[in-house]
Amino acid sequence: MKTLIETIVQPLVDHPEEVQISVEETDEKIRYHLTVHESDVGKVIGKNGRIAKAIRTVVYAAGADVEKKIYVDIM
Numbered sequence: 920m921k922t923l924i925e926t927i928v929q930p931l932v933d934h935p936e937e938v939q940i941s942v943e944e945t946d947e948k949i950r951y952h953l954t955v956h957e958s959d960v961g962k963v964i965g966k967n968g969r970i971a972k973a974i975r976t977v978v979y980a981a982g983a984d985v986e987k988k989i990y991v992d993i994m
Contacts, residue, residue: 932959
């Protein structure tokens with residue numbers, strides 16, 4: 920899943936080398952923390968959050984077979 924998120928986000932940003940994803944997993948959920956360069960945050964979130972919503976939709980669809988709830992946080 921980390922690779923999927925990186926594949927989606929890296930072409931969107933000006934500093935792809937600074938894309939970092941950390942994973943926090945508990946019994947009920949998996950939370951992905953996406954960190955990008957300060958100047959790239961707006962590009963990843965998009966106008967009215969459209970790009971962020973699209974990224975989350977793809978990740979949720981890819982994780983549909985997982986029994987846990989999946990979250991994507993953008994920082």
